[in-house]
Amino acid sequence: MRSEDAGKAWLDALGALIRAQRVTAGLTLRELSERTKVSNAYLSQIERGLHEPSISVLDAIGAALGVSLETLLARAGLLAPECVSDGERGALVPDTEAAILADPQLSEPQRLALLSIYRSFVPARGRSPSD
Numbered sequence: 001m002r003s004e005d006a007g008k009a010w011l012d013a014l015g016a017l018i019r020a021q022r023v024t025a026g027l028t029l030r031e032l033s034e035r036t037k038v039s040n041a042y043l044s045q046i047e048r049g050l051h052e053p054s055i056s057v058l059d060a061i062g063a064a065l066g067v068s069l070e071t072l073l074a075r076a077g078l079l080a081p082e083c084v085s086d087g088e089r090g091a092l093v094p095d096t097e098a099a100i101l102a103d104p105q106l107s108e109p110q111r112l113a114l115l116s117i118y119r120s121f122v123p124a125r126g127r128s129p130s131d
Helices: 003-024 029-036 040-047 055-065 069-075 095-102 108-121
Strands: none
Touching: 003 040, 003 055, 003 069, 003 095, 003 108, 029 040, 029 055, 040 055, 055 069, 095 108
16 A cells, blocks of 8 residues: 555544544534634544644544543554553544444445444443443
């Protein structure tokens, strides 16, 4: 895989992860924008994999979603899971959910449908009641 393709795949996975977490938290794009002080349009571009956010923007997104920056980066595949402290491991989504989010063959509606079905069969292991 060429490095541009790998970079695009990472941005797509990051965007899908952020969108899924936002939807799971019951937030609209506008609400996330208000919480992060990042424009609605910019967040939309991030979620669609069109823009690579800075660390400070990712930190603001993570804080608004109740997730540490390290956990967000690990789940997006940029940080190795062992770099995240034990208390954070699994705080964002279980491995099955991460695999669904990262699968490039699934469309966004397919990802959301699979996550919904998966979550209806599996207890909310480690997810907070607000997720």
